[in-house]
Amino acid sequence: MPKIIYVEISGTEHEVEVAIGRTLMEGAINHMVPGIEGDCGGLCACATCHVYIPEEWQEFCGEPDELERNILDFAFDVQDNSRLCCQVKVSDELDGIRVLMPDRQY
């Protein structure tokens, strides 16, 4: 299973294995990684699974659709590399990705 490293704003790293086809949000919630809330359970309706994807990994994460781009309006400190991680599915290519978390989700 691909290894995903969730990095808190403090620098604390959480390395977990996430099954292919699951989303980065599910991986964080299932492993109780703090800092990703996922209030709506993956419906792309809440903006509480906001993360930053480093440039070198972006091509493997796909492009955000219009709904995701719109909902990102509600996230805190959105940058060009912001994503809602309930919309990013885990694949072999994401093995080793460092997912950076924002300061807050609300």
Next chain:
Amino acid sequence: MSFVESQAVQLLTYLPEALLITTTSGEIIFFNNSAAEQSGFNKEEMLGEHVSHMLPESSRRKVDVVTWLNRWADNPDPEQLRYLSLAGVRKNGEERRYQVRVSRFVDGSEAYFVIVLRDITEEQAQTAELRHAQLISNRIIAIGEDAVLSIDPDLNICFWNQKAEQLFGYSEKEIIGQSINLLLPEGARDAHTESIQVFSGDKSPSKFMGERGEIIGLHKSGARIPLEASITKTFIGNRLIMSAQIRDISERKQAQKSLEEREARFGAVFDHAVEAIALLNASGLVLEINSAAREMLPLDESVNDKHLWELTWWGSTDSTERAEAEKSLHDNVVDASKGRTVRTRSELVTSRGTHEIDFSLIPVTNESDEVIYIIAEARKLIEQL
């Protein structure tokens, strides 16, 4: 305005929900009493204002209020409206979170937004707090340093954390539904089942396991692991779930064994030395004394809680002589406690004879150069001749 219309306006004004009506560009044209109460702004100052006066755009969030009012009015997605909230601000500058309901109302060629705002600030903060508290306890159990497992009323495992996996070698998938006996050596199973039954019937909610001796667990490989464990009862519905918090104490046991061996080796040297040796603390109190030194004292003399000079090394009954000898030894100990090595040669007249001795006081210091112990050593010179 007809009677019914004026009644309707009254109704909206006194509606117990905060309600405002804006033009589609966001200009407020109606602001009810609850909206005034909730926001701290009064009706007169808000009429004609833009809605962003109470729902300001933030530099750290990109939400454009009017765009979202349009979206929600066109497509009132219940999930989004449930989870998304707008950041608002009260007149006093206090930040609030508002859940929004909006519909579009068309009157001839004009369209308006009818907006209901519910202040969910406290509710949201409480939910987040509760969730975080839950996350902390879940994390402690799931990835903490102790192995945690739970068993159902049939003694089958129904919870298994990461450390349990590491300790016993079974993955969660392999162990869930299996009997707890799988983790116990065969000879210990009946006694374990019995003690669980006793515990399930008694009044205490939790207890430390192993009062009747060491607990041994069985690794998947068949290896025996010394354990320390405590057990907790929880009723879920009417099902009794018992959870154990387990710690591998192999390393601690090994360390204890090494320590004991080391102590035995030092004891062998200390007790079998020909020289009389006593270990003192920095103020001269006797901590340890070896057999050779013990032999120099009267048989019935206790050395507990005594300073070196208070022991009857001297057989003389002359109290003046004795006091002098005691004082001289005391002064030597004080010297040693200041870090000086003291060596003297003297004649010791004890109850068991007269000895010519070579006597030393050797201070032992710690890393900060403070004297922590003094070693008193006496060698009988006569015997060496």
